Amino acid sequence: MIALNPERWREVSPLLDHALSLPQDEREGWLESLRADNPELADLLVELLAHHRAADEQGFLESPPAPASPDAGLSGQTVGPYTLISPLGQGGMGSVWLAERSDGRFERRVAIKLLHLSLASGGAAERFKREGAIVGSLRHPHIAELIDAGVTVAGQPFLAPRQATSCAEMIQRACARAGFVPRVVARASDFQVLLSLVAAGAGVTLVPGLAARRLPQGVRLVPPADPVTRRVFTVSRRGGDRKPAVRVVLDALSEAATPEPESRRAG
Numbered sequence: 001m002i003a004l005n006p007e008r009w010r011e012v013s014p015l016l017d018h019a020l021s022l023p024q025d026e027r028e029g030w031l032e033s034l035r036a037d038n039p040e041l042a043d044l045l046v047e048l049l050a051h052h053r054a055a056d057e058q059g060f061l062e063s064p065p066a067p068a069s070p071d072a073g074l075s076g077q078t079v080g081p082y083t084l085i086s087p088l089g090q091g092g093m094g095s096v097w098l099a100e101r102s103d104g105r106f107e108r109r110v111a112i113k114l115l116h117l118s119l120a121s122g123g124a125a126e127r128f129k130r131e132g133a134i135v136g137s138l139r140h141p142h143i144a145e146l147i148d149a150g151v152t153v154a155g156q157p158f159l160a161p162r163q164a165t166s167c168a169e170m171i172q173r174a175c176a177r178a179g180f181v182p183r184v185v186a187r188a189s190d191f192q193v194l195l196s197l198v199a200a201g202a203g204v205t206l207v208p209g210l211a212a213r214r215l216p217q218g219v220r221l222v223p224p225a226d227p228v229t230r231r232v233f234t235v236s237r238r239g240g241d242r243k244p245a246v247r248v249v250l251d252a253l254s255e256a257a258t259p260e261p262e263s264r265r266a267g
Contacts, residue, residue, distance in 0.1 A: 002146055011237065012041065016048055019237045052239065076156060077157055078102065079112055080150050093128070099160070110216065111148055113159040131161050171206050195219060210256065 014035075027049075035042035065080035074084050074097065078233055081103040086113060088096040099112040115128045136146040175182045185203055186194075191211035196204055201215035212221050234253055240246045 012048070014043060015041070015045060016238055019045055019049060020052065020242075022039075049242060052237075074114075079114070080160070081105070081150050082110060082112060082148075082160060084112060093124060108147075110160045110162060113161070114152075115157045117154065117156050124157060125157060128157050128159075135159070135161065174206070174224070178225070 019030065019241055022030055031045060036047070074095075075086060079099065081101055082099040083102040084097045084099050086096050086098050090096065094113055094115045097112045097114065099110050101108045101110070102138045115125065119125065119128075131150045132146065136149070139145070145162045146159060147162055149158065151157050171182070184199055191207045194207060195212070195216050197203070199219050206224070209251050215221060234250060236246055236250070241250060
């Protein structure tokens with residue numbers, strides 16, 4: 001894995017983009033001319049291009065993900081020094097669990113990402129390993145820090161990032177700043193369920209703007225006086241946004257994140 005500090009990446013990033021935009025024969029000539037001026041930089045670009053080519057040969061992001069197979073019955077099981085509490089989500093490559101440190105050394109909650117056992121060998125396992133190496137090298141306030149990684153006794157690779165701030169935690173902090181503690185009568189991870197509870201008269205709730213695109217009949221959206229905000233990023237491999245499949249996903253996410261007029265939200 002290539003280690004690049006931010007300054008070095010800012011230097012090499014535009015050159016990598018340019019190299020990827022060139023046909024293979026032109027790219028080799030361009031690299032040779034660059035090598036005459038800066039051999040170290042040319043060698044670095046060659047290594048980065050090799051990683052890019054290897055990912056292409058593996059068909060990364062070109063084929064649909066393997067069908068999700070829920071990791072049933074994992075709640076309460078031990079993964080390294082952590083105990084799994086409840087599932088947070090799952091996708092084609094794996095599942096994410098809320099977990100807490102349980103070896104008695106100190107208390108901490110994390111989000112354990114488990115690779116599906118059906119993918120625990122071959123290219124998917126190698127990509128999962130590279131993901132851990134990349135995330136472990138990142139230091140940014142908007143990226144969950146990787147705390148631990150390893151393999152379970154069943155041979156299932158896992159990553160343990162610091163638990164990200166959930167919407168529930170953000171709501172509790174906002175209420176505390178306003179000087180009160182909310183009385184919680186129901187909890188749900190699906191915002192549409194929360195809106196349905198509001199429509200049924202169970203109480204009020206706070207939901208992200210994107211979750212309020214379609215309000216149930218009789219539910220009114222009231223912006224808070226002190227808005228709670230967060231930023232969500234999409235991240236793709238350098239040059240990946242030029243692939244049709246990735247472009248479709250990014251365009252769909254951008255469209256989904258575009259706020260709708262208030263008049264279209266009312267049920």
